[in-house]
Amino acid sequence: MSLARTMVQELAATVEEPPREYVVDDMLDADEMPQPIPLIDLSRLMAVDEANKLRAALQTWGLFLATNHGIEESLMDAMMSASRDFFRQPSEEKQKYSNLIDGKHFQMEGYGNDKVVTRDQGLSWNDHLHLRVEPEDERNFSKWPTHPESFRDVLHEYASKTKRTRDLILRSIAKLLDLDEDYFVNQISNKAIGFARFNYYPPCPRPDLVLGRRSHTDGGLLTILFVDQDVGGLQVERGGKWYNVPAKPYTLVINVADCMEIMTNGIFRSPLHRVMTNANKERLSLARFYAVDAETMLEPAPSLLDDKRPPRYEKIKAKDFVSFSRMKIS
Numbered sequence: 001m002s003l004a005r006t007m008v009q010e011l012a013a014t015v016e017e018p019p020r021e022y023v024v025d026d027m028l029d030a031d032e033m034p035q036p037i038p039l040i041d042l043s044r045l046m047a048v049d050e051a052n053k054l055r056a057a058l059q060t061w062g063l064f065l066a067t068n069h070g071i072e073e074s075l076m077d078a079m080m081s082a083s084r085d086f087f088r089q090p091s092e093e094k095q096k097y098s099n100l101i102d103g104k105h106f107q108m109e110g111y112g113n114d115k116v117v118t119r120d121q122g123l124s125w126n127d128h129l130h131l132r133v134e135p136e137d138e139r140n141f142s143k144w145p146t147h148p149e150s151f152r153d154v155l156h157e158y159a160s161k162t163k164r165t166r167d168l169i170l171r172s173i174a175k176l177l178d179l180d181e182d183y184f185v186n187q188i189s190n191k192a193i194g195f196a197r198f199n200y201y202p203p204c205p206r207p208d209l210v211l212g213r214r215s216h217t218d219g220g221l222l223t224i225l226f227v228d229q230d231v232g233g234l235q236v237e238r239g240g241k242w243y244n245v246p247a248k249p250y251t252l253v254i255n256v257a258d259c260m261e262i263m264t265n266g267i268f269r270s271p272l273h274r275v276m277t278n279a280n281k282e283r284l285s286l287a288r289f290y291a292v293d294a295e296t297m298l299e300p301a302p303s304l305l306d307d308k309r310p311p312r313y314e315k316i317k318a319k320d321f322v323s324f325s326r327m328k329i330s
């Protein structure tokens, strides 16, 4: 089986019908919202009402929209436009950062598609650039674009800002659970890995049959997502239904990831989410994935457990954690 695939961007420019591997089984749609996705003002989390809103958001959706997150609009604009400039380059330029070594050996970092593991694995209408941003002293700059020229500096700046936002949110989550304020922050030492995933979704001729990103949960502790303000597409699952997450200018989407669900013993959920395609417009997004230290023992925080609330997840070392579904006891 060949790992090398045509970039979706090139497919989109040439085909009228998406290849079979991209087509999903069910017709794609969204359900009517029961209530809007909560919008949290991060500068007000000291206030009880805002903290309660955060708690409700994390329990019901595992995801929320965040304003007043401390990242300047000009920096967000610069980051989005650097990403757009990267993806607009000719294919040969982008292939210099390919995630396939010698055209066949897949590695996590670089430009390309997701790893193909099985023959019948469905594909997504998406190309991406995946970069390891933390630990800061282990950045592999051979995978960091030099075009546009500003790319590296802007990403460096953006990463230092999202880190602050991350810590603010992690501390707020710990407080909601009466845990030590640094309980989650301490799981991320200066050796923990943080990725930036720049997603590019070309227009797709069959948005009713093809997903920009198939349904998944994020594996780490927390994800800070910056979505295209002009094109929606992100959906989140709740109670077996799919709901549109609105794209609001300069508003981040924050979601709980699997390790956080385990550590909170399922009080806060790591939501399934997916991305729809659009017939006419390209779409970009940038996910910052924050993982815990590889050596961390993943387990529900002991103070959240008692006779009535037994652990719902088995203990496992973070580096051995691969599939979320295998971890659930009930």
Ligand SMILES: O=C(O)CCC(=O)C(=O)O
Binding pocket: 197, 199, 213, 218, 225, 227, 233, 234, 273, 274, 275, 284, 285, 286, 287
């Ligand atoms: O593009 C999006 O809105 C979501 C992307 C996503 O879920 C991911 O990269 O894990």
Ligand SMILES: [Fe+2]
Binding pocket: 216, 217, 218, 273, 287
């Ligand atoms: Fe995701």
